[in-house]
Every structure is written in C-alpha cells, then in structure tokens.
Amino acid sequence: MTSFLLPPSLPFLIISYSMLIVVPSTTVAKQIKHFEFNVQMTNVARLCSTKSIVTVNGQFPGPELIVRESDQLIVKVTNHVPYNITLHWHGIRQLRSGWADGPAYVTQCPIQTGQTYVYNFTLIGQRGTFFWHAHISWLRATVYGPLIILPKIGVPYPFPEPYKEVPIILGEWWKADIEAVISQALQTGGGPNVSDAYTINGLLGPLYDCSTQDIFKLKVEARKTYMLRLINAAVNEELFFSVADHNLTVVDVDGVYVKPFDADIILISPGQTSNLLLRTKRSYPNAAFLMEARPYSTGLPGTYDNTTVAGVLEYESRTAASHKALPLRAPTLPAFNDTSFAANFAGKLRSLATRRFPARVPRGDPDRRFFFTVGIGTLPCPANSTCQGPTNDTMFAAAINNVSFVTPATALLQAHYFGRSRGVYTQDFPAFPEAPFDYTGAPPTTNAALGSGTRLAALPFNTKVEVVLQGTNILGAESHPLHLHGFNFFVIGRGSGNFDPANDPASFNLVDPVERNTVAVPAAGWVAIRFLADNPGVWLMHCHIEAHLSWGLKMAWLVQDGTLPKQKLPPPPSDLPKC
Ligand SMILES: *[C@@H]1O[C@H](CO)[C@@H](O)[C@H](O)[C@H]1NC(C)=O
Numbered sequence: 254m255t256s257f258l259l260p261p262s263l264p265f266l267i268i269s270y271s272m273l274i275v276v277p278s279t280t281v282a283k284q285i286k287h288f289e290f291n292v293q294m295t296n297v298a299r300l301c302s303t304k305s306i307v308t309v310n311g312q313f314p315g316p317e318l319i320v321r322e323s324d325q326l327i328v329k330v331t332n333h334v335p336y337n338i339t340l341h342w343h344g345i346r347q348l349r350s351g352w353a354d355g356p357a358y359v360t361q362c363p364i365q366t367g368q369t370y371v372y373n374f375t376l377i378g379q380r381g382t383f384f385w386h387a388h389i390s391w392l393r394a395t396v397y398g399p400l401i402i403l404p405k406i407g408v409p410y411p412f413p414e415p416y417k418e419v420p421i422i423l424g425e426w427w428k429a430d431i432e433a434v435i436s437q438a439l440q441t442g443g444g445p446n447v448s449d450a451y452t453i454n455g456l457l458g459p460l461y462d463c464s465t466q467d468i469f470k471l472k473v474e475a476r477k478t479y480m481l482r483l484i485n486a487a488v489n490e491e492l493f494f495s496v497a498d499h500n501l502t503v504v505d506v507d508g509v510y511v512k513p514f515d516a517d518i519i520l521i522s523p524g525q526t527s528n529l530l531l532r533t534k535r536s537y538p539n540a541a542f543l544m545e546a547r548p549y550s551t552g553l554p555g556t557y558d559n560t561t562v563a564g565v566l567e568y569e570s571r572t573a574a575s576h577k578a579l580p581l582r583a584p585t586l587p588a589f590n591d592t593s594f595a596a597n598f599a600g601k602l603r604s605l606a607t608r609r610f611p612a613r614v615p616r617g618d619p620d621r622r623f624f625f626t627v628g629i630g631t632l633p634c635p636a637n638s639t640c641q642g643p644t645n646d647t648m649f650a651a652a653i654n655n656v657s658f659v660t661p662a663t664a665l666l667q668a669h670y671f672g673r674s675r676g677v678y679t680q681d682f683p684a685f686p687e688a689p690f691d692y693t694g695a696p697p698t699t700n701a702a703l704g705s706g707t708r709l710a711a712l713p714f715n716t717k718v719e720v721v722l723q724g725t726n727i728l729g730a731e732s733h734p735l736h737l738h739g740f741n742f743f744v745i746g747r748g749s750g751n752f753d754p755a756n757d758p759a760s761f762n763l764v765d766p767v768e769r770n771t772v773a774v775p776a777a778g779w780v781a782i783r784f785l786a787d788n789p790g791v792w793l794m795h796c797h798i799e800a801h802l803s804w805g806l807k808m809a810w811l812v813q814d815g816t817l818p819k820q821k822l823p824p825p826p827s828d829l830p831k832c
C-alpha cells in the first residue's frame with residue numbers, strides 16, 4: 254500500500270459530486286416510465302481544453318434511469334446532432350422487443366438528424382445494474398448513462414440492505430474528436446489513437462492535468478455498507494478497480510446475483526457491470542482513500558492508454574477539522590499485463606443458485622454446438638493505397654471464425670422480418686473453423702489474412718446452444734470481452750491455450766456457473782458458454798472493445814419464431830427509422 258499527500262490546498266478544491274440514489278419506497282408494482290432523450294452537442298471542459306461532444310440532454314455522463322423490475326420503458330429519442338444515432342439498453346433481454354435493442358444496421362436503421370424514435374420495452378425478470386449507450390460508430394464514448402433496475406417492491410436483495418447505493422461509471426476521454434479518431438483508423442488501416450484519460454462518473458480526478466475541479470468524491474459515514482454499482486463504459490479497455498484499504502464484496506455481475514466473495518481488486522471488462530458492497534471503517538479515519546482504475550492489457554506499450562483515474566472516498570467528519578487536508582491513501586493495482594490475476598478473478602464467479610434465484614443452466618446435451626475463433630488479423634489494403642496495418646499492403650481487421658463482419662446498408666432485423674434477406678445477409682455462418690490451425694501456438698504470421706461477409710447463424714426457437722469461444726494469437730494474444738444481445742448466457746468453462754474437445758467438457762460447471770451478458774475470452778485461452786435461444790429476432794454478438802468491433806469482431810444469431818403466438822416477434826413499431 255502506498256500513501257502520499259496532495260498539495261495541502263487541494264482538498265478545498267474538490268467538488269462534492271454525489272450521485273446517491275434515493276430509493277422510492279411507495280411505488281406500485283408495474284409502471285410505465287416515460288423519458289425524453291434529446292441528443293445534442295454540448296461543450297465540456299476536460300484536460301485543460303473545452304470540446305463539443307455528443308450528449309443526451311446536455312448531460313455527461315448521460316441521465317441515470319432508475320426503474321423497477323416489470324416496468325415498461327418508453328424512451329423518446331430525438332436526434333439534434335449532425336451524426337446518425339442509435340441507443341442500446343445494454344444487458345436488457347428485450348424479450349420479443351428486438352426492435353428496441355438498438356445496434357445500428359442490426360435491429361434498426363439509425364435515427365437520422367432531425368428524426369425521433371421511441372424505444373419501447375418492458376423489463377422482464379431482470380434487476381441490477383445496467384447501462385445504456387449509443388450503438389453506432391464510436392459515439393458511445395460520450396453517450397452513455399446508468400440504467401438501474403430495482404427489485405420489485407417488497408423483494409429484498411439476497412444480502413443485507415445497503416445504507417446507500419452509488420453508481421460508479423467508468424469511461425474513456427479523448428482530447429481529439431472521437432469520430433475523427435475512428436474514421437482515421439479505418440481509412441489508414443492502423444490502430445486507432447489511444448485515449449488520453451479515464452473517467453469516473455465523467456470526472457478525471459487528481460492524477461491528470463487541469464482536473465482539480467473534476468474529482469469524483471464519495472462522502473461516506475463510518476460503519477455503513479455502501480453498494481457501488483460499477484459499470485465499465487470505457488471504449489477500449491478492460492479495467493482494474495480498487496479502493497485503498499477497503500475490501501469490496503462482489504454480490505452481482507451483469508445484473509445477476511453471485512455467491513458473494515471479497516476482493517481488494519476488481520477486474521471489469523467494457524460492457525460488464527458489478528454490484529460491490531463497501532463496508533466503511535468503525536471510526537472516522539484521519540485520511541481519505543483513493544479509488545482508482547487503470548487498464549488490464551496484453552497489448553504492446555503504446556497500444557493502450559496506460560494512465561490511471563482516481564476518485565476519493567472521504568469519511569464525513571462531525572468535527573470542525575473537516576476541512577483539514579487529509580493524507581490520501583492509494584490502492585495498489587496489478588501490472589497492466591497481469592493475465593493470471595484475470596484468470597483468478599474470473600474463476601471466483603459463481604451463480605448464487607438458490608431456490609429463490611436458481612441458475613437455469615441449459616443442462617444435458619446441447620442441441621447445437623459451435624466453436625468460434627476470436628481474434629485480430631488483416632484485410633487487404635484498397636488498391637493503389639498504402640496502409641498502416643502490420644504491413645503496408647494490409648489493414649488491421651478482426652473476425653469470428655475468419656469472418657470479419659461487413660455492416661449492411663439496411664437493418665438485418667427488418668430484412669429478416671419482411672423476407673428481404675437477398676443481397677443483405679446469408680445464413681451460412683461457419684459453426685466451426687473452416688481451416689483449423691494451432692490457435693494459440695506460434696503466430697502464423699504468413700496467414701493473418703481474414704475473410705469477410707454478412708453471415709448469420711440461424712437457430713430454431715428454443716435451441717439449446719453451446720459455444721466455445723477460442724482466442725487466437727495470430728497478431729498477438731488479447732483478451733476479448735464478448736457481449737451477447739438478447740440473452741444472458743452461462744459461463745460453463747474456461748481455460749488457457751487451445752480448447753480440448755476430448756477432455757475439457759468433463760470439467761464444465763452445469764451447477765452454478767456465472768450468468769452474464771459479457772465475458773472476457775482470455776488472451777490465448779477459451780471460454781465455453783450456454784444459452785437457450787428463446788427470444789426471436791436478430792441478435793448481435795460482439796467484442797465490446799470498440800476498436801475490435803469496428804474491425805469486424807462481431808456476428809449475429811437469427812433466432813426464428815416459435816409456433817405459438819407468444820413465441821413470435823411482433824411487427825415493427827410504425828416510427829422505426831428507415832435506411
Ligand atoms: C409500446 O408497445 C406496446 C406493445 O408492446 C404498445 O401497446 C404501446 O402502444 C407502445 N407504446 C408506445 C408509446 O409506443
């Protein structure tokens with residue numbers, strides 16, 4: 254544990270920025286909740302300069318939605334910016350409401366400048382910490398906010414009621430224009446410029462320039478339990494998170510309760526959330542404690558933003574000495590490339606699996622098995638140009654089973670629903686690699702070439718699906734947080750190196766595997782997941798590292814209608830945008 258002092262004047266400058274949730278106690282069970290989201294340009298000052306960013310209602314981070322299990326949400330989104338926009342309700346199952354899911358050109362055409370679209374969906378059987386974010390280009394860098402689903406009235410948490418609940422949403426900040434960063438990368442074929450800072454609730458904290466007005470500060474009382482609702486909304490980085498001198502009890506990930514365990518350091522991938530109980534000390538200590546986040550990355554130095562963001566945990570003092578400059582204690586975080594920490598942490602997660610909160614793992618033999626390779630490779634540079642890929646005639650790209658996803662010009666779900674798939678997509682996504690190789694062996698640098706296409710994997714309604722996601726190290730082994738839309742899945746196995754189909758399934762956990770919507774495929778390793786395809790529609794599965802997503806690390810499942818009326822996708826809303 255290291256400890257240091259800020260300049261004595263600094264604590265006076267710290268802005269008290271509290272986002273404590275007030276839990277309403279007298280609402281009726283099922284409600285319709287209306288929200289108006291105006292997407293607009295807003296000037297925001299960070300890192301010694303002011304920049305115009307895309308926001309919702311002028312807020313950064315965006316509005317925090319606090320709703321309840323079983324609520325129906327009606328979010329009217331109007332686009333006032335010169336970019337196309339869509340919003341995604343990350344982790345929400347969207348049972349038979351795929352038209353409200355949001356990924357651009359998958360479930361909808363974008364909401365164009367001047368247009369309005371109403372996202373209309375009901376929260377079924379879910380409670381916990383979620384978030385909403387833009388799902389087009391890199392606009393989610395600034396367009397995101399917490400989505401908190403409280404349990405139904407009278408239904409307690411499976412742990413003692415916390416004194417207060419606090420969202421902690423981690424993000425990433427660029428001095429440059431975010432759309433210029435990704436469009437430059439896609440044009441040159443090189444890696445996109447890394448960010449300049451990380452944020453906690455939009456604020457940078459004491460470790461960055463010009464950020465003394467900009468500190469997330471959590472004031473706490475002694476001997477209380479606070480529930481931190483941690484969300485990783487960063488664009489490209491998995492993050493370690495820790496609070497100096499305080500343990501955190503992990504009670505939930507991705508909106509699903511887990512068997513509680515204590516950790517002094519949390520690892521959270523982009524697209525993941527976690528509820529953490531923080532028990533404050535018995536007395537008011539004569540110190541403030543930093544909470545910090547910084548990346549876990551196996552990339553080469555320079556390929557990721559290696560800065561650290563900090564916020565402050567400060568005990569409220571009842572004495573007159575409250576404005577004294579308190580010494581700050583800082584946490585110790587693992588090395589950037591600490592892959593064994595990542596494996597260890599992931600290995601601790603187990604579903605709660607009680608009678609009240611059972612783990613509904615699809616057991617027995619799966620109906621369909623898939624084996625997907627996940628990783629980085631190249632596509633050819635356009636004719637007569639020079640690119641900044643690994644060689645001057647290639648561009649960086651990424652793929653699942655050697656298919657780098659090509660975004661269509663119209664939305665897949667509409668094409669499917671109206672039977673107009675010709676020329677938009679095919680249904681021949683490879684279930685296994687077409688040319689197997691040693692996925693995690695010495696990099697086959699001579700064959701980093703990827704294929705590309707808009708190929709979907711079709712599943713009859715209620716298919717029991719098992720997918721092994723195998724990381725490759727064709728252009729370096731990296732961890733890829735894979736996010737599935739439309740479903741939660743169970744993480745039944747994981748390991749390093751190549752998956753062994755003869756021996757590894759014997760160790761699958763079908764009893765209490767963790768249930769979530771985003772799982773990190775380990776660097777040069779694999780994970781096995783299962784889900785029940787009980788939600789008709791077209792559902793994206795993709796790496797939640799935006800650079801990899803932009804390079805094509807995504808595919809889509811086409812889940813067909815079942816035979817019963819309640820198993821069919823309803824027709825689209827009349828205001829669904831057109832391409
Ligand atoms: C929301 O969708 C439901 C059907 O699921 C429909 O009855 C209702 O009219 C819709 N509301 C709005 C405001 O679009």
Ligand SMILES: *[C@@H]1O[C@H](CO)[C@@H](O)[C@H](O)[C@H]1NC(C)=O
Pocket residue numbers: 429430433434437446
């Ligand atoms: C990316 O970084 C390079 C090198 O620092 C710089 O020249 C370029 O302008 C940056 N691109 C953007 C879009 O900021």
Ligand SMILES: *[C@@H]1O[C@H](CO)[C@@H](O)[C@H](O)[C@H]1NC(C)=O
Pocket residue numbers: 498499500515517
């Ligand atoms: C955190 O938990 C570990 C293991 O349970 C324990 O050894 C350590 O003392 C705890 N630290 C604090 C600050 O409570």
Ligand SMILES: *[C@@H]1O[C@H](CO)[C@@H](O)[C@H](O)[C@H]1NC(C)=O
Pocket residue numbers: 554555559
């Ligand atoms: C971050 O990376 C830069 C450039 O690669 C390097 O100079 C710096 O020492 C690194 N900082 C840390 C904290 O590792």
Ligand SMILES: *[C@@H]1O[C@H](CO)[C@@H](O)[C@H](O)[C@H]1NC(C)=O
Pocket residue numbers: 588590591592
């Ligand atoms: C992590 O990085 C350090 C320094 O960059 C290197 O010495 C070490 O071998 C790396 N560890 C792993 C597990 O890759």
Ligand SMILES: *[C@@H]1O[C@H](CO)[C@@H](O)[C@H](O)[C@H]1NC(C)=O
Pocket residue numbers: 636637
């Ligand atoms: C590439 O350059 C060659 C020779 O200069 C020219 O004949 C060809 O048309 C160019 N191709 C494209 C796609 O511009």
Ligand SMILES: *[C@@H]1O[C@H](CO)[C@@H](O)[C@H](O)[C@H]1NC(C)=O
Pocket residue numbers: 639645646
């Ligand atoms: C591309 O790289 C090759 C070999 O490294 C080199 O011979 C060639 O001149 C380069 N082309 C350009 C346009 O830079």
Ligand SMILES: *[C@@H]1O[C@H](CO)[C@@H](O)[C@H](O)[C@H]1NC(C)=O
Pocket residue numbers: 655687688690700702703704705
């Ligand atoms: C991937 O597809 C490309 C283009 O079709 C091909 O050249 C390459 O050999 C394939 N790689 C693998 C591992 O199948």
Ligand SMILES: *[C@@H]1O[C@H](CO)[C@@H](O)[C@H](O)[C@H]1NC(C)=O
Pocket residue numbers: 335336337362363365662831832
């Ligand atoms: C917005 O989306 C429409 C429909 O796909 C497309 O035609 C248009 O070029 C896009 N506009 C911008 C600014 O990207």
Ligand SMILES: [Cu+2]
Pocket residue numbers: 732733734796797798801802806
């Ligand atoms: Cu990735």
